[in-house]
Amino acid sequence: MAKEKSAAPVEHVIESGSDEEIEFIIQENPKKKWTSYIWDTLDKSPQERRFLFKLDAAVLTFASLGYFIKYLDQSNINNAFVSGMKEDLNLYGNQLNYMTTAWTVGYVIGEIPSNILLTRVRPSIWIPACEVVWTVLTMCLSRCNTASQVYALRFLVGLAESAFYPGMQYVIGSWYRKDELAKRSCIFHTSSAIGTMFSGYLMAAVYHLEGKGGFRGWQWLFIIDGVISLPIAIAGFFMLPDVPEISRAWYFSKAELGYAKKRMELEGRENRKPYTKAKFKKILTSWHIYGLSLLYITFNNSGGSTPVFAQFLKDSVNPKYTVSQINTYPTGTYAVQVVSTLAYAWISDSLLNGRRWPPIVFGGVINIISYVSLAVWDIPMGWKWTCYYICGCGYGLSGLIMAWGHEICNDDNEERAIVIATMNEMAYVMQAWLPLIVWQQIDAPQYQKGFITVSCLSTLLIITAFAVRYLWKRELLRKRIAAESDSGSSQAIEAVKVE
Template structure:
């Protein structure tokens, strides 16, 4: 039985091989693969050729679609700001708080859609729902290029956020439905790094697109939204053919029947439950468990402790000695995103390969780096070189999303519907806080010495450490109680 495969130790799965192992050839799927030194480079090297081929197909399909899609989403989130300062403000007479309202409209749509979208994913095929939302997002984004008033943009941004809301938590759910503990963090983190790349690429794209100014009677900022849609369209269409759904209902063309059975067997060995109907008892169990509340708190603290790229630019713009050019002000902060990308991948490899699936040490490390950096910036009267260093190395605190999501999958292993709802709740609640907190602690009048913001991030990082240890303690206690009941 799948429940008998649950992990006993708080940080690593300890399973019982039993008769289930005999259902699949041991040469193909091993309950605990024997580690080779090459597995520290990439986890498929310690697996059989058949399973390695299976994972290669999954990686090529899921990670390519997920990363490209998320890259484009972050490109769009950044491009609304680029469009605003590249002609849209003047063309549409946006001289008030319209940009803030555009961001708020997007956030409201995004927050409203996340949990319902992931609930639908447990009833509808992901290969239909996620690409359909992506296709709607593509059309709406291109429509932004034809807006003539702020009100039109508000309405479209709301629906863009609504269409986008299912992508990140939905793809995290799909990733968590196919990969085992020693594989999960790497895939989740590779997926997340595309957000940093999207942020970095946005400025470069605006510079390139601006050369289209006047072509076809359109302004450069209008071409920006059109090109966002043009990039997204083939990705959305590809999703209908390459997303493998989840193992128990997969019908994708590139997996053989035997490989689909591999997928089911692998999830059985992890104790990851298949889809089941929603019941009153299930909903009550989800809403009364600590999982949804404490994991959401962990993600809120992480997600709202990242603000260095825009405040770094403000610091550079305010600097008098030397005076930085516009291109330098836009280029230098991208180094923080580069640190984010590198640290994200380092955390994933260390967690999966070196720490045997332990998620909490990198989370605590990232929070400590944040505390060091933001406490230093709160003091402000520090050497200029250290100030620069803080703006860069605080990117280490941004790279924890995939790791926390992987932890959420593992903690909610034995209930597919809880796993879908908790993953969506984590991301949604982080955005709920993000919708109002910056308006209080990152006020433009304080630039570049955002002391309230620096102190807030430091406090959130302390809460992140405390809540991380609380999750670890409660998960350990939960597993020990399960073992005691099973033995009795």
């Protein structure tokens, strides 16, 4: 079968209706230059580069800072626990697991309603407001005297934080084209690892405030987290541009907003439409919501949220590690996550021409190698440390999977919002109970049940990635056949190459 020739670039010109006439040239099938492999705006027109610079400066800056403080405020419980909170509040059972579960339950309850709400209200109001709420609640954790008080506040923090990640993924997916999307989603996601790393460094630093003002070191962690978070939350009211069709961002001209809408039109990304029974039926009967949710469930429950490395260091006798070392050494895992996440994004967007599944499979394979080795446990100490570090390669797939979800649900805005939220929510539904069974604190540091579970989930991740790839290729082929049939074309249909 003859190979179909790539279409020549088609140019669309948009002019502003204001006094300042600006032309934007959009190419439907742009020819890539080598500079695009470094950064995708380098081979675009000056006007387009200016637009994307503004968009990146606003959306990526706020998204990354917001996700940084989210993970700072989410993961600080683990650092506080190993830095005196355990002893002060008499937490010698599975209370840490219950604290994590309380946060997860709140997070799960809020995600889908929040994303449905985002298709009807302005993200620039809803998302920053939720950030302010969780920031205040995080500071209140410093005053807790019992485990029950921590459970209640952690639930409310999770409920407030539920708006951020799926909401910002929805916003990012509303502005960027396919060759830009994975890089932005992954840059956004790396800030979670940086937040987790910084929480460790911050705990090591504020531990020296022990006793100042009548507060213990772990209490100072919650207070300083809130001080860092509040200005970022307030900035969101001014930085977020909403979505193109309703944006009123002060930093975009009228021409640039028209250009943004046209970009999404050419990408096939639908605008907001009313919710109907037919729409809900279409969403719930499609493989999209189930296949993508399973893919994200298997990724998200593959060990990244458990402090196994810190527990290993805390229980070590020879040598005995200090509180500072226990908080800082595990941050190397998240450094590996940052590097691998960015590598996946550039490779997927540029070298793999938008294919998302190969890095997902690679991350799953590294997870299997790491956690099977840790399940064996009696391995050389150097290899054990290596496994704790390289498993970070499996933590950095979130942005890539979310980008794939945006592309698969491209032609229905409401489906895209609901599916993105459902992917994240169902992953946390499983996370609400799974750690109570396989990551029990009493098993530390040899979490054999947890290590085996992650190995099995990573195997299922790989299988699901291939299944999603197959189903999407089949769907695209059917759409192409239907389109050519409607146009009366008799030209042979070749296999869909987009994956």
